[in-house]
Amino acid sequence: MMRVGVYFTPYQVDEFALRDQTVVVIDVLRAGTTIATALANGAKEIIPVTTVERAVKISGSLFGDHILRGGERNGKMIKGFDLGNSPLDYSEGKVKGKAIIFSSTNGSKAIDKGRYAREMVLCSFVNLLAVVRFLETLRKDFHVVCSGNNGSFSMEDSVCAGMLLQKLSEQKGIELFLSDEALAAVALYTSFGRSTAKMVRNSEHGRYLEQIGFGADLDICSSVNMLDVIPQLVGSVIKLKTGPERVEAKMVPVPTQ
């Protein structure tokens, strides 16, 4: 029996409550998707920071052309940065072999909440099955922290959390004990998850991104099981997860209608 807690926003959860726990951070729009894409395209590591000031400070003390700065504030690229927060910015040609200092409005805060976790991985629709396989092998209690949207509930992260739990519960021999909030997440997946593309496009955050010109990102961010990668926080950087618990996930793209 695995006990599962879900938090719809990072502000509800205290970082000490996550100390020594297994934590899955969800950020569909867009940091979770973008970081998975960057690592799948060969980026060496992602250095998550909560503030733009810190990103500038850290990158100022490093040098060489193997360092990039990426991220956004309110969806838009940060002045002086090399990359925004669109997965389309993180092509193999741009990121292969690079370390990327990264700061985003929502995802970076959720990642920061998991800083005392025993193990923290990033999940979004694009790498959902890979995270299911990891949790299935792990067989331990875990917490899911949704990044949300500017401190508020976001439909896309909550539905993604529910899909993760639903798919995990369907694995052989897995029994989950769900908190109220985890149960709610699964119900939201049942209600809205049949078409992730439609749900993401109709969400508050999706509508905002469409408005400011990132409509193409919504299709990418709502694609299920496209990347067989697990971004994992190791010390203070995010790298591809490797090791004994990293089981090869057989990717079965789910039709998103």
Place this chain on the structure above:
Amino acid sequence: MMRVGVYFTPYQVDEFALRDQTVVVIDVLRAGTTIATALANGAKEIIPVTTVERAVKISGSLFGDHILRGGERNGKMIKGFDLGNSPLDYSEGKVKGKAIIFSSTNGSKAIDKGRYAREMVLCSFVNLLAVVRFLETLRKDFHVVCSGNNGSFSMEDSVCAGMLLQKLSEQKGIELFLSDEALAAVALYTSFGRSTAKMVRNSEHGRYLEQIGFGADLDICSSVNMLDVIPQLVGSVIKLKTGPERVEAKMVPVPTQ
């Protein structure tokens, strides 16, 4: 078109975001139910306070036997108080004509968040239709703040919020524009609201109250549309709502199976 925002926990919302707004505070287990019961049984007013210290201080400066102290911490009666937080404590014989200084773990915090609201009313399953009628007559944007359970999401408050919005949306000429979180609340009502009794009994908070001996309260708190009252914050006290927007609600008890 009425715009509706929902907050699953009071901690997500800033009191200034609710300034001059219409706010519905939901607390099914148990303050919302208990306060509605007390006012329906003739209590003169409820004085909500966030801390036990403040309850003691205020009641110390008042005197006479028309003042009672009620409430709970972690579900249990507070030492030296006259009443707990069970609706069963607030019979007509005990509360008629009395002012009640009241402090509870969750509800008092949510009420406090609405202190700058233009208008704040309390909703729970027992008086849901009365609040629907009020909002139907008001025809203004409003926010729903769920009290939650110790700072966390609670299923019973979220489902109650969803039921409120669903029933309101079914009224003639009403069109609601729902936030992501409001949409999620309605979906949770659709998933879990068919039997409020079962849902409340299976919720984390419900299971805890059952464990500490308040199982009988769960049946009362999951009864729909039993009381035709709207508790409203007026200045710093909660009274029965009166006035032009107070339309007589025809109570139609919903079977709870």
